[in-house]
Amino acid sequence: MINPRVTLDADSLGPVGQRLRKPLEDQLTSALQHATHTVEDHYTGESVPEVAQELLVETRGGLHPDIAAGFEPDGAQLTAVAAAIVEEHR
Template identity: 60%
Template structure:
């Protein structure tokens, strides 16, 4: 089972985002985990790059549009989650 976690870099956050950092990380982590579960359940042999793209699309679909628009995950970490899905299936 993939257990992703989103951690925001405090040096990139404005003061309002910094105040909301913990709940925002929780929301992003929850959306990414739900996306990983859905993508993993639907996995049918797609390459890692496609799985990573699906993860990003599914994660953004699970977020408020304003948050989804600003969500730019570390591509290496997204790929790591995608590789775990491919490996587990």
């Protein structure tokens, strides 16, 4: 089972973001982990880029619309999670 975590770069956050960093990381991590499990459960041989896109869509779907609109995960890290899902099903 894959359980990715989201961490935010404190240097890129403003004062409000820095105060909310931990709860926001927790919410983003929860949404990403739920998306990962959903995509894993429904995996039917899609490619890594397709799985990465599914992860992004599912993760955003689990967030408040305002948070989802601003959620831009690191593409390489999201691809790594997608690759782990694909590899797990080979």
